[in-house]
Amino acid sequence: MNRNWKQDPAVWSATEPGVIRFEDTETQDQLDLPWNVIVHNDPINLMSYVTMVLQRIFGYPRVKAETLMMEVHHLGRSVVWSGGREHAEHYVHQLHGYQLLATMEKLEL
């Protein structure tokens, strides 16, 4: 990332003449990390049902919903959405309402 170290107060501050202290921005980065919503495979839920649920909850076109469903089926899990925490919680709750196995986890950088 190209940042102008002399002009960007977010990344440095002078506490005494001749000393430049770099601010620790890790905490803010952690707060901003997106969350993944994950659907897990189970032996009972129908493929057509999982596809329909993904279309209804996320508004995905059928082809995308089917692709994600097949990923769940073959790989055991699929990240079906990524974004802010509150939205992720809402989506996981909706998926649970349709009785799909679903969790959320912070995106690993």
Added chain:
Amino acid sequence: MFIVEHIGGESVGIGGIDEWTEALLMEIPRILAHRNDPGVRGRFFQDAVPSEADANAEFRAAMDPELEHLFASAEKILIKDLARIEDGFVAIPDTHVRAWMDALNQARLILGEWYTIEEEDLRASAFDPGDERDVAALKVHFFGAMLHQFTQL
């Protein structure tokens, strides 16, 4: 064979319900009564954030009661609609479709948990009518066939 289709007037018709089909549908409320049994309940009320115990507990405290209500409502709607089956047919409002899908799927999942049914069990071609597990797998298929028709509406 039953048929699920739009019949106009914001209604869905479920037709072709023979005695055998009706008997299986009438079993659903008895199956759903086991939703909160130990070993079954965990399938319906899940952890959302396994990596964070506090956040997970907060999520469960807020969401589990809503799910309880959702699942119980679906069951009530289905029971009322089942009581209206006449001459192998029942018409339900569009607004009941979600409840039927929920109830059918819950029944499948409860049977799956009870009998630890796996994908290979559902692919098996051999069937022993005296084997409870085989009969349960057959019911999972039956409810799945009806659920599939609902997904295609």
